[in-house]
């Protein structure tokens with residue numbers, strides 16, 4: 001069966017249980033700069049690939065439990081507009097809750113020679129939007145060549161530097177499941193070593209019975225409604241047609 005169809009069991013409560021289980025094993029939640037690969041430390045990274053509002057829900061859930069994490073947002077995604085009033089407010093609220101804002105950088109949009117300048121520009125824009133310092137980067141769907149890239153980029157740490165990616169454990173919910181093994185089964189957790197836990201809020205703002213496809217279908221339906229409402233608010237004849245339906 002298609003893996004996207006088969007995975008369930010993700011929700012905010014499930015996320016909370018996962019963090020509880022890691023903390024029960026002695027893990028402390030830390031920031032990128034503080035993390036020491038040989039210690040039972042946990043970096044919480046959220047890549048906001050599709051929905052800023054889902055990220056806000058997750059950020060509020062974490063803040064209610066005194067958890068601070070890092071939210072990496074895209075500036076050039078076709079899936080959301082960070083400057084829309086509700087998304088910009090959500091971004092600033094996430095920062096205001098004490099979370100860190102990082103740049104989620106889509107390197108496929110640039111030539112490799114242009115990465116440094118592009119990252120500097122995007123970080124500066126994100127700093128202006130979020131009102132916080134942006135000094136950490138994660139790559140969106142990185143090419144193999146960027147995994148383990150050892151140097152800073154535009155003077156900033158990135159989440160695939162060896163210290164965060166290969167010196168410590170790395171576990172991601174990409175595609176809506178733990179396809180490379182669940183965090184609690186990770187060899188680093190077995191050895192009480194540090195772990196960078198990568199989650200995408202879209203998969204967790206859900207009911208546990210929902211598959212990844214269910215979640216995406218629900219998102220599309222809600223975006224469809226918002227799109228119609230935005231069109232109606234701007235184009236009176238469309239409003240009249242919608243009202244008549």
Ligand SMILES: [Zn+2]
Pocket residue numbers: 047048049104139140141
């Ligand atoms: Zn991504």
